Amino acid sequence: MAVNLAAPKAEDLHPVRGLRIGVAEAGIRKANRKDLTVVLLDEGASVGGVFTQNRFCAAPVQVCREHLGGGNAIRALVINTGNANAGTGEEGLKRARRMCEALAAQVKVDARQVLPFSTGVIMEPLPIERIEAGLPAAVADASERNWLRAAEGIMTTDTLPKAFSRQVKLGGETITVTGVSKGAGMIRPNMATMLGFLATDARIAPALMEKLAFELAEGSFNRVTVDGDTSTNDSFVVIATNKAGPQVSSLDSADGRAVRDAMMEVARLLAQAIVRDGEGATKFITVQVEGGRTKDECRQVAYAIGHSPLVKTAFFASDPNLGRILAAVGYAGIADLDQTKIDLFLDDVHVAVKGGRNPSYREEDGQRVMKKSEILVRVNLGRGTATDTVWTCDFSHDYVSINADYRS
Numbered sequence: 001m002a003v004n005l006a007a008p009k010a011e012d013l014h015p016v017r018g019l020r021i022g023v024a025e026a027g028i029r030k031a032n033r034k035d036l037t038v039v040l041l042d043e044g045a046s047v048g049g050v051f052t053q054n055r056f057c058a059a060p061v062q063v064c065r066e067h068l069g070g071g072n073a074i075r076a077l078v079i080n081t082g083n084a085n086a087g088t089g090e091e092g093l094k095r096a097r098r099m100c101e102a103l104a105a106q107v108k109v110d111a112r113q114v115l116p117f118s119t120g121v122i123m124e125p126l127p128i129e130r131i132e133a134g135l136p137a138a139v140a141d142a143s144e145r146n147w148l149r150a151a152e153g154i155m156t157t158d159t160l161p162k163a164f165s166r167q168v169k170l171g172g173e174t175i176t177v178t179g180v181s182k183g184a185g186m187i188r189p190n191m192a193t194m195l196g197f198l199a200t201d202a203r204i205a206p207a208l209m210e211k212l213a214f215e216l217a218e219g220s221f222n223r224v225t226v227d228g229d230t231s232t233n234d235s236f237v238v239i240a241t242n243k244a245g246p247q248v249s250s251l252d253s254a255d256g257r258a259v260r261d262a263m264m265e266v267a268r269l270l271a272q273a274i275v276r277d278g279e280g281a282t283k284f285i286t287v288q289v290e291g292g293r294t295k296d297e298c299r300q301v302a303y304a305i306g307h308s309p310l311v312k313t314a315f316f317a318s319d320p321n322l323g324r325i326l327a328a329v330g331y332a333g334i335a336d337l338d339q340t341k342i343d344l345f346l347d348d349v350h351v352a353v354k355g356g357r358n359p360s361y362r363e364e365d366g367q368r369v370m371k372k373s374e375i376l377v378r379v380n381l382g383r384g385t386a387t388d389t390v391w392t393c394d395f396s397h398d399y400v401s402i403n404a405d406y407r408s
Contacts (some may be wrong), residue, residue, distance in 0.1 A: 037149075179196065181272070
């Protein structure tokens, strides 16, 4: 059961002008489920992407990088669930390219203008014939209003579809930002087993898209962790259809900041939804580290806490064994960290002062906080003024069961 996360409603997801989505049931792994999605872009759209840092990256990730790096004007995306097309060697690359060729033929564009995405089981051949057979139905289904169907069509172990939408005024015109994501396991920073697609109809210069995608990923998807595993297929794509509002030629302009802020809000909601729907998750945990010399070392400490199985299982049990948090701070890798300057808080409860137990701390207060479904862990390193935040969840019995049975 997802933590304080409701399924989106189709009527709350605003269409993005210049973008249509189609979804079909291709029987890629299981019958009678949405598993093939196409995103069709009008001519003139700008696209940027951020991908996994796992060196054992999947075939579609490699093809996406080639097509984006080649300066091609992207006109379509094709996404399948049920099979990751990872660990499939040269044959996997051929099949990823066949995905692009098949959709390109359907919509009359060059195959290099198509980006492929896959998610699901690793080291199994992609059933490309099923994808090719399903594409006509997906293209025929294309509509501006299919965002919820897209969120459903990219799910794997997710319990709920993930989609959010916002609108903002720019130059007197309404600008729309809508996005979907999927992911519940193999989630950690530097992208994880997740797919994220974020689109706006704002006019954003193509030269800004790579920087914009990176900044949005850094502020959202690169701040979540479920289990510390970086996957093979992680992809976050940002699209501007260039249909509305004034031209944004700088992200630091007033218009640029307004668009970026709206896109960041949606990106963070999508990223946090992945944590809220983490496999077996019962608690959503914000880890905020303050008083660092740099943001990087703050995030380094936050990740150490968020990745710790001992910390995560303690939160699942509502067991205030909070020395586990201090231990994670200590092994985070800051060589000159002074433990006598560290303070630890759980929500409003001051647990540790200057590296030792707060004399006024009572275990029942810690347990009261840990029983909540949303928890703030706040650490002050006492080294400077920098701060950073990551979002994580607990580890439950269900996490083991879901992953033990994943291929069943």
